[in-house]
Amino acid sequence: MEQLNKTLERFGGVNLLPVAVALVAFVLIGAPSSWVTLTVAGLAMGMMIFLMASGLSLVFGLMDVLNFGHSAFVSFGAFVAASVLGWLAGWLGSDSVFLNAAAILLAFTAAILFGLIAGWFFETVVIKPVYNDHLRQILITMGALIVSEQIILAVWGGTPMSVPRPQFLEGSVLIGDVANEVYRLFAFVLGLIVYLALYVTLNRTRIGLLVRAGVENREMVEALGFRIDRLFIGVFMAGSALAAMGGAMWAGYETLITPALGAEMMIVVFIVVIIGGLGSVEGTLLGAIMVGLVANYVGFLAPKLALASNMLLMMAILLWRPNGLRPAVK
Amino acid sequence: MSLLSLKTMQTQIGQYAVLHDVTMDVPQGGVFVLLGRNGAGKTTTLRSIMGLWKPSPGSVTFRGQDITGLHTADIARLGIAFVPENMGIFGGLTVEENLILATAKGTFDPDRLQRVYRLFPALETFWTKQAWSLSGGQKQMLSVARAIIEPRELILIDEPTKGLAPSIIDAMAEAFREIAEHATILLVEQNFEFAKSLGRDMAVIDDGRIVHRGTMADFVVDKALQDRLLSLSA
Numbered sequence: 009m010e011q012l013n014k015t016l017e018r019f020g021g022v023n024l025l026p027v028a029v030a031l032v033a034f035v036l037i038g039a040p041s042s043w044v045t046l047t048v049a050g051l052a053m054g055m056m057i058f059l060m061a062s063g064l065s066l067v068f069g070l071m072d073v074l075n076f077g078h079s080a081f082v083s084f085g086a087f088v089a090a091s092v093l094g095w096l097a098g099w100l101g102s103d104s105v106f107l108n109a110a111a112i113l114l115a116f117t118a119a120i121l122f123g124l125i126a127g128w129f130f131e132t133v134v135i136k137p138v139y140n141d142h143l144r145q146i147l148i149t150m151g152a153l154i155v156s157e158q159i160i161l162a163v164w165g166g167t168p169m170s171v172p173r174p175q176f177l178e179g180s181v182l183i184g185d186v187a188n189e190v191y192r193l194f195a196f197v198l199g200l201i202v203y204l205a206l207y208v209t210l211n212r213t214r215i216g217l218l219v220r221a222g223v224e225n226r227e228m229v230e231a232l233g234f235r236i237d238r239l240f241i242g243v244f245m246a247g248s249a250l251a252a253m254g255g256a257m258w259a260g261y262e263t264l265i266t267p268a269l270g271a272e273m274m275i276v277v278f279i280v281v282i283i284g285g286l287g288s289v290e291g292t293l294l295g296a297i298m299v300g301l302v303a304n305y306v307g308f309l310a311p312k313l314a315l316a317s318n319m320l321l322m323m324a325i326l327l328w329r330p331n332g333l334r335p336a337v338k
Numbered sequence: 339m340s341l342l343s344l345k346t347m348q349t350q351i352g353q354y355a356v357l358h359d360v361t362m363d364v365p366q367g368g369v370f371v372l373l374g375r376n377g378a379g380k381t382t383t384l385r386s387i388m389g390l391w392k393p394s395p396g397s398v399t400f401r402g403q404d405i406t407g408l409h410t411a412d413i414a415r416l417g418i419a420f421v422p423e424n425m426g427i428f429g430g431l432t433v434e435e436n437l438i439l440a441t442a443k444g445t446f447d448p449d450r451l452q453r454v455y456r457l458f459p460a461l462e463t464f465w466t467k468q469a470w471s472l473s474g475g476q477k478q479m480l481s482v483a484r485a486i487i488e489p490r491e492l493i494l495i496d497e498p499t500k501g502l503a504p505s506i507i508d509a510m511a512e513a514f515r516e517i518a519e520h521a522t523i524l525l526v527e528q529n530f531e532f533a534k535s536l537g538r539d540m541a542v543i544d545d546g547r548i549v550h551r552g553t554m555a556d557f558v559v560d561k562a563l564q565d566r567l568l569s570l571s572a
């Protein structure tokens with residue numbers, strides 16, 4: 009057993025978990041083409057959820073702040089992007105890939121900018137007064153989530169909003185002889201690029217070093233002469249912008265969004281962060297991919313269990329690893 | 339003029355008054371030892387100097403400047419380093435990353451780096467290893483190295499010999515002697531043999547009050563005083 013553990017560790021340890029899940033699903037599903045479609049969908053979903061959750065994990069790791077309002081940024085990102093796409097409907101329908109790309113780029117930029125500004129506002133007004141007080145953090149950030157949902161209702165109305173997609177992301181491409189939605193591949197690749205950028209920032213830059221050290225031991229970073237509180241607002245804003253970007257991608261993925269999106273995503277995002285281990289970006293990615301894959305496989309194999317699949321996954325993982333798959337060293 | 343001066347410092351943690359009256363002067367240069375029984379308030383004193391607890395009332399003066407209530411980071415930038423009781427190592431970072439983080443600009447001064455290598459050769463050997471995998475003694479060396487990689491005038495060190503093997507303790511004493519030629523060390527210690535060999539001036543804290551100040555030479559010969567201030571049965 010010890011030996012087996014060591015060998016597994018050398019080949020990637022818990023990182024192999026999504027592979028193991030995919031293999032089991034392959035056997036259970038039987039039909040390779042369905043399996044490929046579900047796997048691609050799961051990876052795409054996982055990547056979008058990763059964007060939504062990564063900021064939450066860092067924010068908790070760095071300042072011990074529990075932000076139940078985090079998914080408000082997801083929701084706002086989705087609606088802002090949907091509005092921009094709506095205004096640019098002419099560009100979306102055009103045959104010019106350039107206009108298509110410009111439209112989606114503008115929509116995502118708007119969502120990200122909104123996330124940055126809203127993140128700054130949220131940190132200053134809502135979070136700062138309740139540092140070091142978990143109970144009040146939970147109450148006030150949950151309140152903020154409700155308020156943000158009401159704002160969305162007031163601005164965008166209660167009816168579900170349909171989200172137009174650019175022409176070049178419509179339809180499917182063949183992988184082997186299996187048709188896969190282009191948008192899913194797009195979401196997966198874009199998510200992967202953002203993850204790599206985040207990874208490089210955290211592991212190859214001075215700011216990243218400060219963040220990683222701060223997640224482990226905030227006091228000690230301060231005793232070395234660095235203001236974690238000033239760093240924190242930057243991390244909070246970046247995390248909010250990533251969540252908004254995740255929301256914007258999700259809007260294009262679902263093509264129909266409602267103001268309840270934030271509250272729905274809140275649960276998923278917390279599950280991902282808990283599964284992955286708080287404070288670790290690699291853990292969050294792993295957790296998000298697991299949730300994405302399992303949701304798709306279970307949705308196909310046992311649709312009745314689909315709603316409970318996240319919860320079951322979380323319970324199974326916490327029984328095995330109570331601190332999550334890859335928690336930051338504390 | 340003394341380098342650090344604490345005046346009727348009182349510190350409350352939550353609703354507990356931990357320090358009642360800490361008044362002492364740490365002169366420039368050498369090793370100043372702060373002794374005291376378990377729970378006397380030694381760690382709390384160091385944390386209060388560092389601004390990790392906010393002392394009030396009372397004052398902390400460093401090089402003539404009142405630093406009471408300043409942010410911990412600003413206190414560090416003024417030239418005070420902290421080697422905490424639990425060493426405060428970043429386990430997920432490599433030895434190199436732990437040290438580079440402690441530099442103000444993010445680059446090493448080659449001379450200071452050579453000095454660290456000379457004082458603690460093990461750190462060079464395990465340069466690229468993640469710090470959680472170091473031994474207790476090596477972690478302690480890393481923690482001390484972090485405190486001297488930038489020029490700092492005052493280094494607060496909390497029980498550095500706790501749980502270390504005698505041979506490592508000797509190496510540590512050697513390093514402290516060298517460090518104290520360039521900076522002032524405020525050393526909290528329970529290991530009296532170790533403290534005795536290093537300290538010039540000293541103070542004893544008990545129940546949140548400084549109860550004795552003097553030179554180490556005088557204290558070492560006064561067995562009765564030692565028994566009264568440090569023995570377990572008070």
Ligand SMILES: Nc1ncnc2c1ncn2[C@@H]1O[C@H](COP(=O)(O)OP(=O)(O)OP(=O)(O)O)[C@@H](O)[C@H]1O
Nearest residue numbers: 351352354356374375376377378379380381382383
């Ligand atoms: N975070 C805290 N909350 C409440 N009380 C505390 C806290 N930290 C310390 N104390 C109390 O303050 C008193 C002094 O503690 P401190 O850690 O300063 O002692 P010490 O002299 O460093 O002891 P030791 O030799 O065991 O390290 C103790 O009675 C302790 O119980």
Ligand SMILES: [Mg+2]
Nearest residue numbers: 380381382423
């Ligand atoms: Mg102590």
